[in-house]
Amino acid sequence: MSAHGPGGRTAPEADPANPMLVIISGPSGVGKDTIIEALQKRGHRPDYHYVVTCTTRARRASEIDGVSYNFVTPTEFAALRDAGDLLEANEVHGNWYGTPRDGVRAALAGGQHAILKIDVQGARVVKACVPEALLIFVVPPSVETLVEHLKARRTESAEQLEIRQRNAAIELERKDDYDFVVENQEGRVDATAARIEEIIAQEERRGSRRAVTV
Ligand code: 5GP
Numbered sequence: 593m594s595a596h597g598p599g600g601r602t603a604p605e606a607d608p609a610n611p612m613l614v615i616i617s618g619p620s621g622v623g624k625d626t627i628i629e630a631l632q633k634r635g636h637r638p639d640y641h642y643v644v645t646c647t648t649r650a651r652r653a654s655e656i657d658g659v660s661y662n663f664v665t666p667t668e669f670a671a672l673r674d675a676g677d678l679l680e681a682n683e684v685h686g687n688w689y690g691t692p693r694d695g696v697r698a699a700l701a702g703g704q705h706a707i708l709k710i711d712v713q714g715a716r717v718v719k720a721c722v723p724e725a726l727l728i729f730v731v732p733p734s735v736e737t738l739v740e741h742l743k744a745r746r747t748e749s750a751e752q753l754e755i756r757q758r759n760a761a762i763e764l765e766r767k768d769d770y771d772f773v774v775e776n777q778e779g780r781v782d783a784t785a786a787r788i789e790e791i792i793a794q795e796e797r798r799g800s801r802r803a804v805t806v
Pocket residue numbers: 617618619620624645646649680681682684685689690691709710711712713714715
């Protein structure tokens with residue numbers, strides 16, 4: 593696994609009163625959900641809060657409403673957005689996705705890091721509102737692996753697969769917008785999760801990313 597970003601330096605112990613907004617992005621098929629699951633299984637970070645976002649996308653069979661996403665209709669989504677309840681709202685692969693402002697606020701107010709798994713457009717909007725946000729981009733070992741994963745998971749229609757493959761190239765071009773780039777090597781999801789945890793701990797110790805307002 594490789595990563596780049598500001599180098600570490602000796603710093604004081606982690607400060608739980610130093611909550612950060614952490615964005616994890618990466619193209620469809622790179623394994624973001626599996627990485628989040630691996631992070632959750634590591635289990636010794638009660639100071640991480642995984643924010644459940646909203647989407648108008650149809651629920652997949654394996655997904656649970658309110659856990660995987662808050663699944664909403666386009667009308668409900670528009671109402672949330674118009675009421676200012678979403679920190680960002682973006683169309684991704686033909687569906688709407690948005691980050692509930694309250695979920696992020698509550699996490700930060702409770703001294704937890706708000707972890708957001710959102711796309712490159714959302715990351716850009718959030719970074720503009722919260723410049724201290726920590727941006728982590730997950731890349732595949734190769735574009736071929738990405739396509740194999742997308743096909744193997746069989747969750748998308750042929751049309752969606754095509755859209756997601758096309759968008760992957762666009763998303764990968766945005767990786768320089770991020771503070772850290774982490775490669776998710778084949779069969780090494782635990783190592784990827786460990787690296788992400790390490791980056792978060794390092795940035796927490798630096799103390800310069802405390803998210804103040806959202
Ligand atoms: P999927 O449909 O595969 O669950 O997610 C498609 C993309 O939307 C992924 O890149 C995912 O990270 C992103 N995403 C999920 N929630 C949000 C959100 O609230 N806002 C934005 N901008 N992207 C999101």
